[in-house]
Amino acid sequence: MSRFIACTCALLFCSASHAATLIHNIHGYTMDHGQRIEFIGLEYDHGKVTHLYSQPDSIANSAATERIDGEGATLLPGLIDAHGHISSHGRALSAVDLVGSPSEDDSAARVAAFIAKNSDQEWIMGRGWNQVIWPSNQFPDRRTLDVIAGDKAVALNRIDGHAMWVNSKVLQLVDINANTPDPEGGQIIRAANGRATGILIDNAMDLVSAIMPPITDKDMQGFISTALEDLAGYGLTSVHDAGIKAQEVRAYQALRRDNNLPVRVYAMLDVMDPANDAYLREGPLIDPEDMLVIRSVKISADGALGSRGAALFEDYSDQPGQRGLLLVNDEQLDTHMSRAMAAGYQVNIHAIGDLANARVLDYYAQMIKRYNTRDLRHRNEHSQIIRPEDISRFAEIGVVASIQPTHATSDKNMAGDRLGQERLAGAYAWKKLLDSGAKLAGGSDFPVESPNPFFGLHAAVTRQGKDNQPPGGWLPEEKLTRDQSLSLFTENAAWAAHQENVIGRLLPGYAADFILVRDDYFTVAEQDIWKNKVLATYVAGRKVYEK
Numbered sequence: 001m002s003r004f005i006a007c008t009c010a011l012l013f014c015s016a017s018h019a020a021t022l023i024h025n026i027h028g029y030t031m032d033h034g035q036r037i038e039f040i041g042l043e044y045d046h047g048k049v050t051h052l053y054s055q056p057d058s059i060a061n062s063a064a065t066e067r068i069d070g071e072g073a074t075l076l077p078g079l080i081d082a083h084g085h086i087s088s089h090g091r092a093l094s095a096v097d098l099v100g101s102p103s104e105d106d107s108a109a110r111v112a113a114f115i116a117k118n119s120d121q122e123w124i125m126g127r128g129w130n131q132v133i134w135p136s137n138q139f140p141d142r143r144t145l146d147v148i149a150g151d152k153a154v155a156l157n158r159i160d161g162h163a164m165w166v167n168s169k170v171l172q173l174v175d176i177n178a179n180t181p182d183p184e185g186g187q188i189i190r191a192a193n194g195r196a197t198g199i200l201i202d203n204a205m206d207l208v209s210a211i212m213p214p215i216t217d218k219d220m221q222g223f224i225s226t227a228l229e230d231l232a233g234y235g236l237t238s239v240h241d242a243g244i245k246a247q248e249v250r251a252y253q254a255l256r257r258d259n260n261l262p263v264r265v266y267a268m269l270d271v272m273d274p275a276n277d278a279y280l281r282e283g284p285l286i287d288p289e290d291m292l293v294i295r296s297v298k299i300s301a302d303g304a305l306g307s308r309g310a311a312l313f314e315d316y317s318d319q320p321g322q323r324g325l326l327l328v329n330d331e332q333l334d335t336h337m338s339r340a341m342a343a344g345y346q347v348n349i350h351a352i353g354d355l356a357n358a359r360v361l362d363y364y365a366q367m368i369k370r371y372n373t374r375d376l377r378h379r380n381e382h383s384q385i386i387r388p389e390d391i392s393r394f395a396e397i398g399v400v401a402s403i404q405p406t407h408a409t410s411d412k413n414m415a416g417d418r419l420g421q422e423r424l425a426g427a428y429a430w431k432k433l434l435d436s437g438a439k440l441a442g443g444s445d446f447p448v449e450s451p452n453p454f455f456g457l458h459a460a461v462t463r464q465g466k467d468n469q470p471p472g473g474w475l476p477e478e479k480l481t482r483d484q485s486l487s488l489f490t491e492n493a494a495w496a497a498h499q500e501n502v503i504g505r506l507l508p509g510y511a512a513d514f515i516l517v518r519d520d521y522f523t524v525a526e527q528d529i530w531k532n533k534v535l536a537t538y539v540a541g542r543k544v545y546e547k
């Protein structure tokens, strides 16, 4: 009798302490300090990995009470995007999508379809048009929108965010007519007779932004939720939000309080929002469960290459006399960096041109010494064009190169025009950076590029577009291996966020952040890496997406 009781207790004890889940029948992979580990079963409990199984007979001994049949799918660590813009992505998903629209008329038709579905909206927003890919190769006209928009106000951002196409209703609302002068730093495009055509460039766009209905905190939570749900579907389990305003901080905190973050967020405070000053004074916002961490700031040192805003040492090859724009002067850079470092924040600086990268490295070299903050793992966001002599300085100074592989494949032709052959030696130079000992983190810069991390993995491995161009890859000496590329989007992105002991690897003790995907990333043909499909996404053992 006593034996029977003891036995029952043992069984009860067993089931109570092993609420673990086993996922089996998988091709499992994780990177661990650059080494690939393979497994066929993954066990987790209370949101954390407890065991990896590599042998079928050992799986039989698993005490897990819940079993999931992976049906032969590939299992990878949840992917991490080290540079994206979450609320912008959510806004883009809540607006007319004009990316890839082949003509002015097609763009107008997409707006008309959106209006038909959202008849209660007074303002119709959109983004993504690009006249360069249209047969006309010309800026569109407000009259094309007037035909379909009725009494709605329509404002459509160009793909690069530097021009806006509006209808006549918007021009009336902001009181722009043939006599309105161009604002400082902006331009109102006009027809030969002086008529404003509905295209506003750079600071002229602010006239419209100023009269748009303000975004409420509730709207912001909606944008973020919409974005995160979408991102989970791409297999992303953590995203670094590259520059957020105080309203976004509030929205994230509210979502976190209500346990409504499906994906982890590591956010950088935008130093340009004065409302962020209070957060900067109080110091980093650390979450013991690493769902919402705000311990970095974002500063922009220069513009972008496409618009010739990236700051270069020498003239643009395709525009003599033009060397780009430095967006912060010495005093501002010193102030922003000092304030952030003194409060214990990681400093992440957008630097695209070779001048911007060198200057930012100079500043890090001084300031890291002054504040003794090498451990904060400061980052250059983009790290696109680097003088060969500056490449080794990332590792020396201890600065992370945060890179976006799809930028290289999208920019390849344009970058050659802007920079000429010689300067390409240090352009998107991931392999040289890795070989120099620098830490790299992978991202996409969505919504500028697609957030699909398999596009990034493909670009890093092949240096080719999805059209397999150019043959052999663009600057093929900078290709990375599949292992290196997966590390970029997992363990290295985690390192760049001080989370390498929590996420980015599937090892006992790590969070059970993983994805099931259709194709085996390591055996699929190189040119097909981007075609992979995510079947399910898990964050801390909880399923947040299923196909």
Ligand SMILES: [Zn+2]
Pocket (backbone or CB within 6 Å): 083, 084, 085, 242, 445
């Ligand atoms: Zn960005």
